[in-house]
Amino acid sequence: MSFFPHLLLAVLEGAVAAATLALTALGLSLVFGVMRVVNVAHGEFYMLGAMVAWWLSQLVPAHPLLGFLLALIGAPLAVGAVAFATERLVLRRIGYDPEATIVATIGLMFLIQQLALSVFGADAKPVNAPFTYRIVFPWFGYSGYKLFVVAASAVLLLCVWWVMSRTRFGLIMRVTQFDRETATAFGIPVGRVYSAVFVAGAAIVAIAAVLLVPIQQAHYLMGLDPLLMSFIVVIIGGLGSLKGSVIAALAIGLLGGIVSVFFSPTFAAIIATLLVAFILVIRPQGFFGAPAR
Amino acid sequence: MLDVRAIDCYYGEAKALHQFSLRLETGEILCLLGRNGAGKTTALKAIMGLVPVRRGSIVFDGTDLTKLASHEVPRLGIGYVPQGRRLFSELTVEDNLRVGLMTRNSGAAVRQHVLELFPVLGERLGQRAGTMSGGEQQMLAMARALCIAPKLLLLDEPTEGLSPAMIALIRRSIVELKTHGVTTILVEQRVDAVLPIADRVAFVENGRVTAVMAVAELAADRHMIDRYVGLG
Ligand SMILES: Nc1ncnc2c1ncn2[C@@H]1O[C@H](COP(=O)(O)OP(=O)(O)OP(=O)(O)O)[C@@H](O)[C@H]1O
Numbered sequence: 001m002s003f004f005p006h007l008l009l010a011v012l013e014g015a016v017a018a019a020t021l022a023l024t025a026l027g028l029s030l031v032f033g034v035m036r037v038v039n040v041a042h043g044e045f046y047m048l049g050a051m052v053a054w055w056l057s058q059l060v061p062a063h064p065l066l067g068f069l070l071a072l073i074g075a076p077l078a079v080g081a082v083a084f085a086t087e088r089l090v091l092r093r094i095g096y097d098p099e100a101t102i103v104a105t106i107g108l109m110f111l112i113q114q115l116a117l118s119v120f121g122a123d124a125k126p127v128n129a130p131f132t133y134r135i136v137f138p139w140f141g142y143s144g145y146k147l148f149v150v151a152a153s154a155v156l157l158l159c160v161w162w163v164m165s166r167t168r169f170g171l172i173m174r175v176t177q178f179d180r181e182t183a184t185a186f187g188i189p190v191g192r193v194y195s196a197v198f199v200a201g202a203a204i205v206a207i208a209a210v211l212l213v214p215i216q217q218a219h220y221l222m223g224l225d226p227l228l229m230s231f232i233v234v235i236i237g238g239l240g241s242l243k244g245s246v247i248a249a250l251a252i253g254l255l256g257g258i259v260s261v262f263f264s265p266t267f268a269a270i271i272a273t274l275l276v277a278f279i280l281v282i283r284p285q286g287f288f289g290a291p292a293r
Numbered sequence: 294m295l296d297v298r299a300i301d302c303y304y305g306e307a308k309a310l311h312q313f314s315l316r317l318e319t320g321e322i323l324c325l326l327g328r329n330g331a332g333k334t335t336a337l338k339a340i341m342g343l344v345p346v347r348r349g350s351i352v353f354d355g356t357d358l359t360k361l362a363s364h365e366v367p368r369l370g371i372g373y374v375p376q377g378r379r380l381f382s383e384l385t386v387e388d389n390l391r392v393g394l395m396t397r398n399s400g401a402a403v404r405q406h407v408l409e410l411f412p413v414l415g416e417r418l419g420q421r422a423g424t425m426s427g428g429e430q431q432m433l434a435m436a437r438a439l440c441i442a443p444k445l446l447l448l449d450e451p452t453e454g455l456s457p458a459m460i461a462l463i464r465r466s467i468v469e470l471k472t473h474g475v476t477t478i479l480v481e482q483r484v485d486a487v488l489p490i491a492d493r494v495a496f497v498e499n500g501r502v503t504a505v506m507a508v509a510e511l512a513a514d515r516h517m518i519d520r521y522v523g524l525g
């Protein structure tokens with residue numbers, strides 16, 4: 001292949017990687033942004049979403065599209081319910097203390113992993129894409145589903161942006177984020193907002209899992225990678241800045257895609273890690289985060 | 294309309310209010326005076342439910358506020374201007390007002406009235422609150438609280454750091470609200486700032502109300518002022 005087809009492939013792969021990053025980081029970024037707590041079990045919510053998608057899809061093996069649609073509804077509901085229980089039984093009791101939350105959600109991470117292992121077993125579970133259309137370029141064919149994932153993540157990002165910036169609930173979330181005491185003095189039930197945001201973050205990562213599991217595979221340890229990548233995206237973008245997270249996902253994804261096509265995937269991962277270390281040194285608050293006060 | 298009955302408040306183990314009591318009649322302006330750290334801010338926060346009340350009760354229009362969740366307190370019609378303003382500085386003027394309007398689902402008429410009181414804000418609706426001048430920010434803090442259409446207004450040092458012209462404007466709006474039947478608790482450090490508008494003055498010392506008197510009485514007795522505030 002000559003240069004142009006290589007470049008096209010690199011951009012496509014980069015767009016898919018960027019969409020994957022943005023989708024998985026979105027929920028973590030939202031929860032951190034509004035509640036100022038890090039949910040270490042974020043990756044396990046992703047894994048649970050993928051497992052639910054697999055479980056629903058194997059109920060209707062002959063109809064991948066139906067399985068996919070069922071999962072789009074079922075996974076966010078199931079994972080949202082787990083998040084709701086977590087918020088009520090754990091986070092609320094420890095008063096959303098940032099350090100206690102990290103410890104508690106580490107515990108939750110192992111708990112969910114072990115439960116998934118005993119319920120679903122250790123083998124990887126493939127899930128069929130809802131459709132198998134291939135886009136044929138003169139030089140190579142490319143999965144139409146992957147491009148659908150890119151479009152779907154753009155739509156999801158736009159929805160979240162719209163809710164945050166244009167709706168009454170978005171205003172309530174932003175106000176809670178800035179100053180929870182003053183928010184309370186204006187009638188905002190901060191506890192309920194936290195609960196809703198935590199559940200929404202989990203539901204979003206579950207939708208991400210449903211979209212992405214056909215191009216990965218469901219496995220009880222699959223949550224580690226998205227957790228790590230979400231941290232990287234959220235740190236580079238600036239803790240608490242949704243916009244920063246999205247831009248960081250695009251930058252890392254596209255850069256990573258291009259480097260993996262022209263060089264190697266390992267090299268791309270090394271570059272991303274170095275970038276994080278570099279940014280933590282020169283700009284600890286990330287590109288869009290406010291400096292620590 | 295408000296009856297604070299012997300409340301005790303703590304920050305951790307440190308007691309900030311001891312048997313703090315206060316009574317207000319509808320439509321009056323009561324001023325809390327006291328030195329730094331006397332407990333004035335804590336008293337307002339206790340009414341708003343922002344610090345826990347361990348003993349005593351706070352009855353507002355027949356409801357015991359200490360039995361409510363803190364976000365329910367403003368919904369009864371209590372507007373709060375915190376010390377240091379505490380605006381949502383990243384948000385626009387418009388959004389800051391919207392937060393106040395949401396509290397009790399106030400209608401367009403309330404918004405209209407508030408913007409008539411502070412016309413400057415009407416010209417700055419799209420500006421980020423944090424980029425306004427100190428005086429404009431104080432007006433916005435007042436306006437945001439008035440968007441609740443409050444029956445009771447709690448003002449914590451609303452004239453701190455303002456120019457005389459701005460202080461006069463804030464005072465005029467407090468008096469104007471009184472004519473609409475709004476009851477006000479005004480916290481100030483400087484007694485001369487409140488004598489012209491307050492009906493009564495309560496002196497706060499070490500977390501207690503040590504004396505309450507009508508302004509007319511106080512004006513006749515400079516010793517009280519010297520004794521409690523140390524300002525001539
Ligand atoms: N968040 C807090 N944690 C611990 N102690 C506090 C806290 N806020 C206030 N205090 C203490 O409670 C006491 C009363 O403080 P408060 O802020 O009510 O005083 P104030 O009369 O409003 O003073 P100022 O005129 O300086 O605003 C002080 O001794 C203060 O140190």
Ligand SMILES: [Mg+2]
Nearest residue numbers: 333334335376
């Ligand atoms: Mg104070």
